[in-house]
Amino acid sequence: MHISAKADYATRALVELACEPSRPLTCEAIASSQQIPFRFLKSVVGELRRAGLVRSQRGCEGGYWLGRPADEITLLDVARAVDGELITLRGESLTGLDYPAPASGLPGVWRRIEADVAAVLDATTLTALLPEGADARAAGKGAA
Template identity: 80%
Template sequence: MHISAKADYAARALLELAREPARPLTCEAIASAQQIPFRFLKSVVGELRKAGLVRSQRGCEGGYWLGRPAGEITLLDVVRAVDGELITLRGESLAGLGYPGPAAGLPDVWRRVEESAAAVLGAVTLPSLLPAGAGERPEDRMGAA
């Protein structure tokens, strides 16, 4: 399985946004904090915006925020937002894949690999990757007291 640079950069950018959800971050700040090439990050953030994972606001008070609560964003959402299909074979979906003769069972193995990867990525939310206390809103901390 190949994890693309886009998926890695997208996840890292979303984690930066989840770390401090109350304030917007610029692409420059995210790129600097995560050591991501700025021009590549701009493209990735555009794809995340189209997928609804981030929202943006222009102006001096602008920047990027998470498009929905961090706990509702999984790594599977991130990968699908920037890469589309989780696993492809020669650029094609595994859905209609079929082989003749002795290789007939192989497509089922590839589909099980995809299902397993989707299960792992779908179980990991942004907050589960953040250090304890990061990304909490003040009202979250008050409720814990």
């Protein structure tokens, strides 16, 4: 399995936002704190905004906040927002994948792996990733 830079950066940006739910953070601040290339982060945050995982405010007091509380955003939400499919085979979806015998059982294995990965990601919220003590600030906050 390949975890994309987009999914990694998106998750790190969201965790950064979850640590500071009371104020907006700029892309510059997140990029600096997480050592993420600014231009790449800017496009990733745009995808997160379109997916409703972050909200934004323009202006000198602007920046980004979580679009939902940290305990309601899962890693599955993040991965699907920026990558779409969790696992692909040569860039194609596993849906409808079919092989002739004797390899006919292999597509089912790939789909089970995808289902298992989805279950782990869906069971992990941003709150679970926060440093100790930060989860009390972030839980239930982020969407106004």
